[in-house]
Amino acid sequence: MIKRKIFHYTPSEDERESACNSYLMSLIAGILAVPLPIINLIATFIFYLANKKNTYFVRWHCTQALISQLSMLIINSIGFWWTISIFFNSNGASITNNYIGFIVVMFLFNLTEFIATIYTAIQTRKGVHVEWWFYGSLTNSIIKPKS
Amino acid sequence: MKKTIYQGLIIILLFCVAWVSITKIDLVNLLKVEELTTETEEKIGNILFELFKSSNQEIKDPFIVNTIDSIVSEICFKNGIHKKNIKLHILKKDEINAFALPNDHLIIYSGLIARAENQEELIGVIGHEIAHIQLEHVMKKLINEFGLSMLISMTTNSGNGTEIIKETAKLLSSSSFSRKLEKEADMKAVNYLLTANIDPKPFANFLYKLSMENHTKTKYMSWINTHPESKERAEYIIQYIHEMNKENNDYSQIISNQSWKELKQELFKLN
Numbered sequence: 001m002i003k004r005k006i007f008h009y010t011p012s013e014d015e016r017e018s019a020c021n022s023y024l025m026s027l028i029a030g031i032l033a034v035p036l037p038i039i040n041l042i043a044t045f046i047f048y049l050a051n052k053k054n055t056y057f058v059r060w061h062c063t064q065a066l067i068s069q070l071s072m073l074i075i076n077s078i079g080f081w082w083t084i085s086i087f088f089n090s091n092g093a094s095i096t097n098n099y100i101g102f103i104v105v106m107f108l109f110n111l112t113e114f115i116a117t118i119y120t121a122i123q124t125r126k127g128v129h130v131e132w133w134f135y136g137s138l139t140n141s142i143i144k145p146k147s
Numbered sequence: 148m149k150k151t152i153y154q155g156l157i158i159i160l161l162f163c164v165a166w167v168s169i170t171k172i173d174l175v176n177l178l179k180v181e182e183l184t185t186e187t188e189e190k191i192g193n194i195l196f197e198l199f200k201s202s203n204q205e206i207k208d209p210f211i212v213n214t215i216d217s218i219v220s221e222i223c224f225k226n227g228i229h230k231k232n233i234k235l236h237i238l239k240k241d242e243i244n245a246f247a248l249p250n251d252h253l254i255i256y257s258g259l260i261a262r263a264e265n266q267e268e269l270i271g272v273i274g275h276e277i278a279h280i281q282l283e284h285v286m287k288k289l290i291n292e293f294g295l296s297m298l299i300s301m302t303t304n305s306g307n308g309t310e311i312i313k314e315t316a317k318l319l320s321s322s323s324f325s326r327k328l329e330k331e332a333d334m335k336a337v338n339y340l341l342t343a344n345i346d347p348k349p350f351a352n353f354l355y356k357l358s359m360e361n362h363t364k365t366k367y368m369s370w371i372n373t374h375p376e377s378k379e380r381a382e383y384i385i386q387y388i389h390e391m392n393k394e395n396n397d398y399s400q401i402i403s404n405q406s407w408k409e410l411k412q413e414l415f416k417l418n
Contacts, residue, residue, distance in 0.1 A: 101169035
């Protein structure tokens, strides 16, 4: 699911730090604003914009962090609004097996993403290039090295 | 790019397969979710009833209680409702009011019985409140207003429980359900009455009559104040009876006219 790859150049200390921060950003925002799934995405997006003109290594990791947050936003938003509708009983929503099942899977996906984020943050800080399954190849097709 | 799309589809598929697989386990039962909801409802119902009982005397007169109980029992029996679940309480208060509390508590104020001109009017109102109970409107309303977590915390000793309990009691006894839920309960009440072969027209008349009453009396007319579109409701009930084409002149009564008179006399004596 996670591939450690050799980057075509050795990132500098500043680049490693910025790339690592792109992952940490989503974690910190996530801890501060647990119930609101959009906060993680906003934090990662702001960091992405701030590093848009940075080096390839930094842009690449900011993009991977951003798109992973984007997909998590979809799942977490469904879970969040589903929970709200149960709490306020709108349209007769109640706790069902479907709801519990969704929350369990949502939790597992979030946990996987959380572990992957921590691991990647540590590795990028060391200058190791880490590509996630799907997100890595998607990032490769979005971000190209400046010629 | 093709590879990326496939990988994305695999992630979506993985999510769906995991979700479907987990839903196969009956987690609602396993986690005792329903038990928790029922337990919460029971606790809230009992707390609220104790609150009403502390400020209003509960009428225990066997004749009054048995007469009203026979009305409730008959409606329940004819409509396949478990009477055992409904906890009937008659409280001594001049207000024209009746309302349902969580855990199937049905509260009727003596003012309502005294104000009803005939048993059908009272049966209509009782039917309406039983409908709220049967359609689970009470808990729906509370969850809408306070949220499930607040209700659960109300049943524990933590937090500002007392204030919330007072607010809840006020909400249930002095404010109406949504227009949709009120209409639903009205229609259900008419159906209950028709199934029990009770004339539902006096129920509509009761609503109409109270909506026309002088506003100076409104202090004692909680049930009508909490059901603001009474005139409109009376109209749609009459229309519904016509639509059901159930008009007949062979309606029966649950209690005899003599018992009805005695009931009123007993209540008068209590006052």
